[in-house]
Each structure stands twice: as structure tokens, then as C-alpha cells.
Amino acid sequence: MKILKEIILYSIIGIGFGTLLHYIITTFILDYSFSPVVPNFASKFNNIDTAVGLQLLVFALIGVSQGFARNIFKQDNYLFRQSIIHYFLITLPLLLGGYYLHWFELDLKKLLGFLIFVSLIYFILFLIFYFSTKKKIDEINKKLSKNL
Secondary structure, three states: OOHHHHHHHHHHHHHHHHHHHHHHHHHOOOOOOOOOOOHHHHHOOOHHHHHHHHEEEEEEEHHHHHHHHHHHHHHHOOHHHHHHHHHHHHHHHHHHHHOOOOOOOOOOOHHHHHHHHHHHHHHHHHHHEEEEHHHHHHHHHHHHHHOO
């Protein structure tokens, strides 16, 4: 039951983040006005409803896979190894989903651009979580040393 709740939660988070990022990117970064799906992806279907439904399903699957990727930090005590595995568990679903949803063409330059963008965001979030966790650990250690 706990796993089902996590799957539902991660699906909702994936759909929320995916939809928000899609809106931001299509409205402010790309050179076309907002569309519920990438026009090249929508053109593969008879109606836009099918394209939107599949996009939401992909967003949900990405959310679930990335949500469960956090469990790697419970398995291993080596932060560097955990981070490398976590990075690939986060990036691979984005690459597969992004390719399927036509976020980028299978072109080396565009693929590298996408990877650099994802890696930059991952690195920034990693640093935020790392220093936040380090601060909490330092505070706990400080309290423990006072009690000894």
C-alpha cells in the first residue's frame, strides 16, 4: 500500500512539474506560442487529446522513476557513487521521455544541449541539497559535542 501511495504521489508530482516546465519553456524560451504539446509530437496523432494524454502519462512515468531514484541514497554510503547512479537514474528517463515527446531531435548538438541543461539543473539542485544537509549535520554534531 505504501508503494502505491508513492507511485500516485510521484505521478502527480511528475505531471505537475512536467506541465509547468513545458509551459515555461514553450512560452518563454522556444520560438512558438504555448501549445499543450510540442507541435511535432501532436502531428503524430489524429487529435490533440491523445497527444496530451500520452504526454501526461510520460510526465507521470518520469515522476515515478525519478521519485524512486532517491532510494539510491538509502542503499549506499558513498556519496560520489550514489550521486553518479542517481544522476543517471534521473537523466535517462528525461532523455527517453524527451526524445519520445519531441523535446529535441536526435541530433548530437541538440542532444548535448539538452544534456548540458539537465546536468546544470541537477548540479545546482545537488549543491543546494548537499549544503543544506551538511548544515543540518554540523548543527547536530555541535549539539552532540555540547552534551558530552
